[in-house]
Amino acid sequence: MVNFDKMRQAMNNQEYVRNMAVIAHVDHGKTTLTDALLARAGIISLEQAGDKKATHTRKDEQLKGITIKSTTVTMCFEMDDLCTKMPDAKTIQTSEDESVPEARTDKTSLVVNLIDSPGHVDFSSEVTAALRIADGAMVVVDCVEGVCVQTETVLRQALAERIKPVLMINKLDRAVFELQLTPEEIYQSVSRIVESVNVILATYSVGEESDDVFLDPAKSNVSFGSGLHGWGFNLNQFARMYSEKFKIKEERMIRRLWGENFYSPDDKKWCKNADDKSTRGFNKFVLEPVIQMLKTSKDDTNESAINMAEKLGVSFSAQEKTLTGKQLMRCVMKKWLPASDAMLHMIAQHLPSPVKAQTYRTEILYEGPQDDPVALAMKRCDPSGPLMVYVSKMVPSSDKGRFYAIARVFSGTIGTGMKVRIMGPDFQPGSKLNTDLFIKNIQRTLIMIGGSVMPVDDVPAGNICGIVGIDKFLYKTGTITTYENAHNLKVMKFSVSPVVRVAVDVVNPAHLPKLVEGMRKLSKADPLVQCLEDGGQHLILGAGELHLDVCLNDLEEEYACVPLKRSKPLVSYRETVTDQSDRVCLAKSSNKLCRLFMTAEPLPDGLSEKIEEGVFKKQFQEDAKASTRYLVDNFGFDSNHTKKIWCFGPNGSGPNMLVDVSKGVQNLLDIKDSVVAGFQWASSEGVLTESNVRGVRFNLQDAYFKGDQSHRGGGQIIPATRRAMLASMLTAKPRLIEPVYLVEIMCPKDCLGAAVNLLSRKRGEIVEQVLLEGSPMSTIKAYMPVNESFGFNGELRGDTGGQAFPQFIFDHWQLLPGDPLDATSKAGEIVADIRKRKGLVEKIPALENFFDKL
Incomplete structure (x- = not known):
């Protein structure tokens, strides 16, 4: 059972706190691996690990078998040197001048605030919300499917938030039993995965600590295993x-177990080059x-498997000795x-504590000066400093509607x-017209444990928690502080x-107020969804x-609780000029x-794209000369015009x-504000x-207006x-512009033709086709208009006999x-069609409706 008093006490020792997210492509095994950690922490039983999927707290998650909402679990582990060498232990020198942490002999409690995030691209906003409040990430990759499109997407998100990754290569049992690969083929497969992830890290990592993110099994920041069967290891x-x-x-020894290191049993020597007599160290x-061990415990008699395991120091109960087949294999390997041992070693030794992570994350998170009291307290992760809390998402509570x-x-x-300042995203420090600021009291603070919660008196810096009572004042996300100038x-x-x-x-017009209220709650519950009235x-x-x-x-069953009518899915188009x-x-x-x-x-x-990313706008506000050079050198702007960019919209x-x-x-300049307001409208x-x-770039070529200010107010200038x-x-x-998905289809090689034909019918443009070495699967990457994607999954399953799996991401x-x-x-x-749907005049208004003559 979980000892909450001990867990709360351990939260004060921030060096032994880890805030991490589990991220991966859909169905690569995040939730089953999370079960192993939950079982180790005493939240679920060891027998349930891998089958229970404890972080699937919603009914639709259990039915569909995928994670839809990210789930936060706080766990406490008793650490000893069997499981890990803690990173702040005394350092000893090796013969090769490398510093290595010395194993601790005392037991220390490690608090892990883990967030199990979705892998489906439609729920990427949940991953973003999880990464904002994490410092590290465990990237999970299926050893058969390899690095997929969503793996790259979530890694890019993590690196943008300066999250340090470790890698778990999952489903190794598939390579052994399904594909029946040789040890050398498995080595080449997992080696390609490590290399692919490192290429992504090299491409997108930023900051001074970016050199420290690369993965190498010889450093033990890469693990291998099977989440479903609860076993795993690192070197x-x-x-x-x-x-x-x-x-x-x-x-x-650990360096000899990876890479080009070969062992000759005859000579009992190691060498760097392979020959007929030597075997790669990792394989051997x-x-x-x-x-x-896998094959013996699954296929042979249970007696030979148990004898083999007992020689390795594994003990069994009388009941466990009667198991056979897959059940025995699972028991022996677990x-x-x-x-849990392999993952805890990576989490404790290679993911940063909040004390370390906040020294380099504060500069990209805090919008204010980096030398004010709040920023300095954040960099120190100071539990006695001014309060600074970021709310990344809202989750429904047991109290319906809250x-x-x-x-x-x-x-x-x-x-x-505690009395705090609750600041929404639109809060502007120093402004007298702030409507996005509330000064209220915190009702309760909680420790989150999956679908359940545990009330605590307080939570110190460096931890993740739940807060009750502020959902009335925050829409989706926001900042909570006690410092007036934060x-x-x-x-x-x-x-x-x-x-x-x-x-x-609504089916019944009398239920319209319930729909409006339900849409408000839905918008609060999902980080990305937008609910509009148009x-x-x-x-x-x-x-x-x-x-x-x-x-x-969710809207129909949880928030509005009334029957609804739905239209067919529609695409949001944009307008532009050519x-x-x-x-x-x-x-x-x-x-x-x-x-x-x-x-x-x-x-x-x-x-x-640069304007949408916000990079250019920030540069434009902070350094006009730099932005001028950037626009002139990269986009051919007139240097005189760059100084008179009035606004973006x-x-x-x-x-x-x-x-x-x-x-x-x-x-x-007297009419600038009115012209800007008209531009935002248009x-x-x-x-x-x-x-x-x-x-579109709009150019104000000339203006003429009377001298009297009453003749050039907003009511005159804005419509004009x-x-x-x-x-x-x-x-x-x-012209109209339409959104385009990057679709990645994974299918057996004999289904490639059917997938390609369907893409061509859907206006798809194939950009890459990869045949995976050592695997019967192949992948196709293509661009497809979002408008053509509706019903694509069903048609693809029909054309390929259910053997192809598509993944869409907006590109x-x-x-x-x-x-x-x-x-x-x-x-x-x-x-x-759009004008008719919006209730506008069917034809586009003629130019004469807007164009005046002198």
Whole structure:
């Protein structure tokens, strides 16, 4: 059983706290591996580990067999030198001048705050929320399927948050029994996986600590095993065993168990080159004993398997000695090589404590000055400093309609009854008009243990906890502090976009208030989903079909609790232009006393993405000269124009730009705020379908207005600005752009043809086709419009007999073929359909509606 008093006491020792997420591609075994750690911590029984999937706390997770929501579990382990050498132990010198931690002899409690995250791309926002409050990540890879598209996506997210990874190569039993690979083939397979992960780490890692993230089994930051059967190992376990036999130091032995190191039994010598007499060290001393034990315990008599295991120091009860077949294999392997030992060694020795991690993570998390009291306390992970807490997501509580806030304490100590400042994402320090700030008391603080909670009086810096009572004031995420001048912790950037939408309505009109309230709760419960009301329609926006299906079921069954009608999934399109305006467009104010002259043109390729990432905007605000050089050198901007970029939009950070290119206009800054407001309006509701505009640069060419300020107020300038911008879009060859998925299909080689044919029918563009060595599987990567993806899974299963598995991830936007101004084109039909759905006039308004004449 879990001793909560001991766990809470251990939380004070931050050197022995680990905050980690388990991340991987879908169905690579995160949850089954997590079971092994839960069993070791006493939360579930050892017999249940691998089958229970304890972090699947929702009914739909148990039915579908995949993780949908990330689940937080706090565990406490008694550590001893059998399991690990703790990283802050005394250091000894080896003969090869390498510092190695000396094994501790005293027992120490290690607290692991683990977050089991989803692997399906539709739930990538849950991974982002998990990584924000973690310091390390265990990356799980199926040894047969290898590094897949979502593995790369979650690794890229982790590195952006400066998370240090370790690697678990899972399902090794598949390579032995399903594929029946030789030890050398297994070595080549796992070696390719380690190399592929290191290539991703080299590509995306940033910061001074980036050299420390690379993975090497000889460093014991890579483990191997089978989560389903509860066994696993890393090389230090075998190195310790063989170092006694060969009378070699453990540190030297472990290096011989990986890479180009070969052993000759005849000569009893090691060499660097293979020959007929020698065998690779990893194969000879690691894989061959493991494979022999697996096959003996599964296929031979139980007596021979038990005798073999007992020689290795494994003991069995009388009941266990009666087991046969797979049950015996599972029992023997769990006792000989417990997966929890291998994982705990990596977690304790190679993942950073919050004390270490916050020294380099604070600069990318805290928006304020790096020398203010909050930043300094965060860097020290100071439990007695000013409170700084980040809420990364909300989870439904046992009290229906209420939510627990899942949070990371970066500094200070949060306690029950404490008076705090609750700051939402829109909070601006120093502003007198802050509506996103609440000063309230914390009702309760909790330790999260999967589907259950344990109340505690307080939680110190460096830990993850649950908070009760702040869900009324925070929408999705936010910052909690006690320091009056604190800035926010940075808002999370998601790797997926809500590009698929569904309209919902109630069956009984009397239930409409319940739908509205249910949508508010749904929006709070999911980090990514957007719930909007547009033209009388209630819209739910999600990352994909599965994400929307889960959200709509939650809305109907948990939050609104009324029957609903759903539309077919729809795609969110964007509007853009493909040429410069063929004329300067004039719009007059309603009083005819103000005139604005505008043109539109497309932004250079790649600039929209830079603006959306926020990197360029931050640089633009902090260093005008650097941003000028960046735009001139990379995108061919006129250096005079870069100094007069007024804003980005919509919402101040969108991928469109308003530039003042006028000359000699008197008192122009008097109307700047109104022009900017008009630009935000026009960029959020384009001329074709009143959808968001993307990739357009609007140029203010000239302006004329009367001297009296009463004649040029916002009521005159804002509508005129919008009309001028819509006219300039109509004269610059407007187009629709559609979202595009990168789809990765994994299938047997004999199903490749069927998958390729289906992709071609769906406007797919194949970019890569890989035949996996030593595996019957192959992968196809292709670009496919999101609009064509609906029902793709079912058709692919039908065409390939259920043997192919697709994975979608939003990749980019592309021009939709056809002229939307031509009603007979595909683009024109889509425009007409969207306008009809939104209740707009069927035809696109003519240029004369926006373009005025002198």
